[in-house]
Amino acid sequence: MKKKIYSLMICVLAVCFLTFNAMAQNPAPKIVGLCLPEAGTDKGWNEQAKVGLEKTAKKYGFKIMLAEALGYGDIKPTLRDLVKKKCELIITHASGYQTVSPEVARETGVKVTTVENHKDVTQGLISDIDTAPGPGAYLAGILAGRMTRSNIVGIVVSAEPPTWNRMSAAFAQGLKSVNPNAKLLYSVIGEDAYADAAGGKRNTEDQIAVGADVIFGQGDGASFGMLQACSIKKARDGGKVWFIDVIGDKRSIDRADVLLSSILFDFSVVYDEIIETVIDGTFGKQHWSSVSNKAIYLLNPNKAVSEKIKKEVDAARSKLLSGEVKVMDIVTAADLHKYLGESFPK
């Protein structure tokens, strides 16, 4: 009898505890704002954010208020407008917004999530998403190092934000690890040439002209120009020029079959984490998009990639996850130029 009473008491206590806990949790936000610098259909950085948030919205049942193509200037009026429209959380998806977003959060008290701005993280008010795409780019570098025939590989970037820089450095490290004799070319299209497709094509063609047969392109809209250059130009040996893309999946438009792979981002992973912090009351953290939480992964390589190379890439992934191999984290353009200059002397 005593046993039964004890069991009953434990059950009652457990139910009380669970009920109390559930009552202590906050509800998920009803409306979440998303600010994008470019169109949310760019098959790149912006589209992945939109798609990721839509996935999270479905899971947690909130409404998205989208503000896109905002450019890289002062978006305070847009943020204030989103606050007026009752957004309980605003995700500002560009490193260029890292100054104004915290200002508006402090001014209005509305929760904001920034990108690449962990110094402003504030408990209950500002959280931040940092990207650790290095491991993904490192694997792409291994792929490039194994697929190049000319031993000349190129990187073309549409700008030099921290995420691009991290990927460029890690790509170079991966390339160097399997092909120490490879030459690496590095071109920047412009200050913020994310949509400069003609510039992407021009820079890629120049790299192909001097012998590059694998191009690692980071460009948003500009990467369409890079893909086109790889599609229409032949390498010096008359063979294909391979293209490694980032963030988006361009297989549907790759008629020339030159897309070697792509480093894909699944932002829903960090968005889920952020919503969970809103619910459990711990909002205001630095979150990471990385290979380890599967927010970043490599698209299945082109069928031209041999099983041997795929196994090598898989082995490298295991080493990265186990910590046996560390990918360097270079954030600024100046540090990146220095590293590339030292690792691949001209």
Next chain:
Amino acid sequence: MLFEEALFVTVLASTLRGSMPMLLAALGETYAESAGILNLGIEGMMVAGAFASFLVGLQTNMVPLGFLGAAIIGAVLGGIIGFLVIGLRLNQIVVGLGMTVFTSAFCNLLHRIIFGSQFPMLWGAGMTTEIPVLSKIPIIGQPLFNQHWLVYVTLALVPVLYFLLYRTSLGLRIRAVGETPWAADASGVNVYGIRYLTIILAGVLASTGGAFLAIGDLAFFIPDMVKGRGYIAIVVVMLGRWNPIKVFLGSLLFGFALSLTSALQVAGLKVSPDFILTMPYLVVILTLIIIAKSTSLPAALCVPYKRGE
């Protein structure tokens, strides 16, 4: 590292190709400004031309029809600007900027409605035409004589437009309207007609320049792809002092500076990319400073005209 022949050839080819959108837009702007109309809607016209050409080309699967579509849209937009600034005598700067903002946003909206998150490519666009014999000349043959057909047409247009503007009575009338419209009117020149004609021509050429970007150089449309080339065209017109030949040289200069930004990085110069990327703009600013002293705008530029006032 290597400023080798292959890179030189690519730079030469991309100089020519890269300067075409600006050149086409600047040639049209030369005529509009010579007649007294500052067309700040040029950027929007280029965006509209790029989008229209891609849409028509994709729907009909015929690239030349894409260019035709762009030209028609350009003429319509030119006509609208003409009506607003000539007919209603609205402020040219406000109308021009409004046109750019509206057309850019509207094209992006249409792109979203029609294609959603798809970015189809127009296969067959961007093909070059090789001129027999000439294209076989060592080094310069391929970059100069294996270009898109519109490059040859545009190059042929430069002397024609120069001749028309400076060696014919029509050209004289256009310039007269841009300098002293009342005097031109008094001598029997149709000021309104001339201004409408030049702004429509500006629209056609700017839109064709945008079309060249979308389906001449590239094979797709993406929002914001014009990237300020229209505004650079306006600078080039000033640089060329309303002379089509000089405008051509100015466009080439800017195109060359743009090509160098990538070539110098690939060539392995130990200079920061940041510095290299500022070069085209430095070149333009320096050139403007050098020639600014001797530049005099058409006297009636931006001045609305009404008979009797």
